[in-house]
Amino acid sequence: MTFRLTLTTTMIGLALVATPAMAKKKEAPTPDAAAAPVAPPLSPVVDADILHEPENVLLLDLSDGGRVAIRLMPQWAPHHVERIKTLASQGFYNGQIFHRVIDGFMAQTGDPTGTGQGGSQLPDLEAEFNSLPHLRGMVSMARTNEPNSANSQFFIVFYPRFSLDHKYTIFGRVISGMQYVDAIQRGEPPANPTKIVQASLASENKAPPVAAPAPLAAPAKITADQLSNSKSN
Template sequence: MRLKFLLFILASMAFGAAAAAQDEDRPFAVEEVTDTAPVVVGTAATPAADPENTLLLDLSTGGRVAIRLRPDVAPHHVERIKTLTRQGFYNGLVFHRVIEGFMAQTGDPTGTGQGDSPLPDLEAEFNRLPHVRGTVSMARTTDPNSANSQFFIMFMPNLNLDQNYSVFGRVISGMQLVDAIPRGEPPANPARIIRASIQSDNVPPPTAAEIAAASRPAAQSGTAALEAALAAEGSGTAPQ
């Protein structure tokens, strides 16, 4: 299995020394990126609200995060996210790699950083959208065409990642819930996506029982706990 990670490029003189000190023990490669994948140029302006291109993540940290998707600059990545979301692929997955001041990564069904969806990897759609706070971008290996299902949400700007990862959206509401995701590689008690949906599908938010079940320690959480909570309420299985 291939480990999906971010190549954390140390190219800024202002932050170089501090970043190097923090990155010495990180389990991913620190190297110069020389990929030559084409850069997709799209409008920098945020598109108008579009329920069909709004991803909703119901998190165990207590609520719903809304992400504006950008098919104008990353159409294949947006289509992949929407396909997996509608298949229920992201439901129950943890944030397995969360680095303070950097980003929170999810989308691995194994929770190890080595897993993907059954679908084929995607060709890069590097574009000019910046990796600022709230940016949502695809994780990959050293191969620029290896993004599949894992993605990350930026806590803070890191423009060294620009045009080396395929940005496909940005958080437009609920960023405080992203900030509350426990840190760690992996976190001792990781936050999880209770349910992912596309806004146009009108999937209701999770109940208080679902949120409580998903917030329990790892040994007590997960699909079984969610199903038990739903059964207790007599509401059946979670909508996909």
């Protein structure tokens, strides 16, 4: 009887000693969980040298004579950058107007109908929202209320608008010619809208289009009455 009691007590003691060790092992993180990578934060600073990776620099030659250079960032939104490059190479943006331009906010283009309701024949894109802020000069994709509805329209930010963050896909930033962006005609749509005369990639080495010369004013007609009424000193 004494033996049984001693044996039972010993077994209970061993069980109590083993319990914390078992619990500790169960709570320890697995190697896979401990090694889970953490995505580094994105920086809004971009390379401003057009000669660096020219295949990722979008050039917009505007109807006011200015050239805007935009650094495309595949690291931010690879599918959106690829869409912009594809459409620019097809000449899709040539002749399109900035149809929605709000002072202190942004200038929007990329709709062949000029109404804000159109797009390309390519399928809509899935959102690639990122952690970047909508700062001055950022270029972001326009969309409807549906997150995965971006297609061809994009906008350039005049002044910071942080309420757009994490809701619209930023894919690039202006690196030169922001003064021409500032000069884009305002309106929804503007009465005399600014146009994209030519959109190209810097790697294509396309020269800016030559502006058509202004028509010469017709010489004023002088009547016989004006000649007879002329005065000399």
